[in-house]
Amino acid sequence: MPQGLTGAPATFQRLMEKTVGDMNLIEVLVYLDDIIVFGKTLEEHEQRLEKVLKRLHEEGLKLSLEKCQFCLPSVTYLGHVVSAEGVSTDPWKLEAVASWPRPRNVTELRSFLGFCSYYRRFVGGFAKIAQPLNKLLQKETTEEGCKVSDKNPSAPGPRKARESIQGEWTSQCEGAFVKLKESLTRAPVLAYADPHKPYELHVDASREGLGGVLYQEYDRLLRPVAYVSRSLAPSEKNYPTHKLEFLALKWAVVDKLKDYLYGAEFVIKTDNNPLTYILTTAKLDATGHRWLAALSGFRFSLKYRPGVNNRDADALSRRPYTT
Secondary structure (H helix, E strand, C coil): CCCCCCCCHHHHCCCCCCCCHHHCCEEEEECCCHHHHHHCHHHHHHHHHHHHHHHHHHHHCCCCHHHCCCCCEEEEEEEEECCCEEEEECCHHHHHHHHCCCCCEEEHHHHHHEEEEEEEHHCCCHHHHHHHHHHHHHHEEEECCEEEHHCCCCCCCCEEEEECCHHHHHHHHHHHHHHHHHHCCCCCEEECCCCCCCCEEEEEEEEEEEEEEEEEEEEEEEEEEEEEEEEEEEEEECCCCCHHHHHHHHHHHHCCCHHHCCCCCCEECCCCCCHHHHHCCCCHHHHHHHHHHCCCCCCCEEEEEHHHHHHHHHHHCCCCCCC
């Protein structure tokens, strides 16, 4: 296939998915020319590998032996290390993070945030930590030197992003920069989601943001499957506490973790006791009814969990970023 064509990646991806057919996502993962075949035992792995090789041969597709790896206990795939223990960040990729210099301009800051965002599901409270750095990217100036926020957006005149950010680099920015690097270099190993096991979701909200952690039990221990968090929109900061907690629940289930939770039975634990009555006796406003309608397609129960036992989700919603 010619390189550089606009539709080439999508066309090639469709070809690969068609080639592996019903094996996709169940016995094999495919991303363009990166194929990973997995199995619980060596025998199962070899059987699946043989099936994949046969289907590639039938489609006239060839593999480069020098780029292939076979029968490994762990493998690096798309910047992640995949093993029997779960999914973790690629140490080789993250070596550069520890020594990443402080960004001097917008281009370098975008590069740093773009790299970190790729691994955001490993970092609790990522959105909150990165907030001071993202604010630097939102500040643009016109050629006249006027801030866009101070000027009518519809006013004529070209805009350009200012390059240097060294004069605007505050202690909050430095704290966020250091915290992101530390969080990435100490990222946990996330467990694989097992659709045959029940999920447990811990959610919490504060005036700083929303947080949630999705768990599954392995060997009598709860292991994290995914971390989610975000900061609040300006209008959401005016919500009363019970509405913020309801927002955290709805956002985590419907907006962030739908691929895991839709069709599954799960338990939601919250440190807000009134929220446990939201499905039965609570009086809701119009917004609350919309959120409840969005949740109606999910099968879950709500349980109260005292704040002292809800520190995981609570920490994500309150994660500090100042030095």
